[in-house]
Amino acid sequence: MKHYSLYSIPFLLFFAYSCNSTVSEIEPKDNNTLHQVVRDNFGLQFLATSLHKTGISKTLIEAGPFTLLASSDQAFKDAGYKDPAAVYMEDASKLELITKYHILKSELIISKVKMGYNQPLETLLGTEAYLSKVLYGKDTMLTINGSIVLQLDTKASNGMMQVINNLLLPNAHKNLLDGLSAISDLSLFYQALKSSGITEQWKPNEKFTIYAPNNIAMRNAGYSSLEQIVETPKEKLIDLVEWHICKDQKFKQDYQFLATEGKDIYSEKSLNNKDIPISIQNHWRDRRIVDKLSMRIGSQYIQPTKYDIITGTGIIHIIGRTFN
Missing domain, CATH: 2.30.180.10 (FAS1 domain)
Structure with a gap:
């Protein structure tokens, strides 16, 4: 048997x-x-x-x-x-x-x-x-x-x-704030965004892409606790969070199609009008399929650790350091 x-x-x-x-x-x-x-x-x-x-x-x-x-x-x-x-x-x-x-x-x-x-x-x-x-x-x-x-x-x-070619992750969050609040490793950036007050000005159907720094990134940038963020001047928080947010939702793959034909770079604009050059790394077997993205801020390259977290009002990509 x-x-x-x-x-x-x-x-x-x-x-x-x-x-x-x-x-x-x-x-x-x-x-x-x-x-x-x-x-x-x-x-x-x-x-x-x-x-x-x-x-x-x-x-x-x-x-x-x-x-x-x-x-x-x-x-x-x-x-x-x-x-x-x-x-x-x-x-x-x-x-x-x-x-x-x-x-x-x-x-x-x-x-x-x-x-x-x-x-x-x-x-x-x-x-x-x-x-x-x-x-x-x-x-x-x-x-x-x-x-x-x-x-x-x-x-x-x-x-x-x-x-x-992928298993889709369900859209389980009504909006970007709900999506951020559901991820414990983004609690500091969530508090910064909430305390900045900018989401109160967003239109109901408006969509955004957020490059959300994780908690280690926020601490390294000087935001060590939720209490400290609440006490931070609103103008400083607005500058921080708006640099990490762009208009319209963009999945990782979208950048390939937005880039100039024949080039693997796309220049994104943040909400506070700062340039975010995005380098596109393709799958080695198929030039159409994007493996990774890298954001170049000054001399630093920042690569998301997680992509394409979808919510009802946009997309979240998680990064390991802040842009500023």
Whole structure:
């Protein structure tokens, strides 16, 4: 008799689910739903596991129409999931949020969408994802939340599937202040932004990109505690936070398309009108895919430690030192 470790059990359950419909749900008569399209695609095993574990596979046999933003197996691996068994072992509530964020409430045919940056898409989670369709050289580049669309407009009987190269992080925060407050390592910058009062002047639909210094960066810049920040003159706080904020939301990948063709640099403007030259480092196998960004402030290069934290009013990138 063969013996299996505890950690192999979820994979065996997934394998049985994939190969024998009597183990899981009853198969619908329609064999071309988004549910079935995923199951029939060997490059989407991690996603199939996520859909099964959360029960959202049942949604994808309904009439819809829906659009499935299908993260590739490599996308799941890049996000830290070793195999489908690791996906199955994930906390169910977390996995449900992630999975619902990858399903749109309507049919998205990308080939028919007009050119534009970060066009909003309503997800099953109730928050928005963003589609960019832009010219890059002679090519039309497609991204969703800065993730490259690898395969577009796969038709199913109840909608469309778009395969992407990243696992999207759900937009779980109503606005940038909520997003900053939810990250403990940004508590000092959050307090500086809140105490500056500038967010009170922002329009409801206005979007920004924040390069948020972590707590070590803020302490190194002389902001050692929440109490000290509260007591700091407002003018000084405004200058600090406005240097780290730019208009419009920009995912890491967006800078590649905004840069002058043939150059890997884009000059950004902060809210206090200071230049932030941004250097773009590309994936070595694909010049289109951005690996890293570096902000040059004087002679210093500052590289984000985390990118593309999405909120309802913009994007947060975390950095390890302040600009001033």
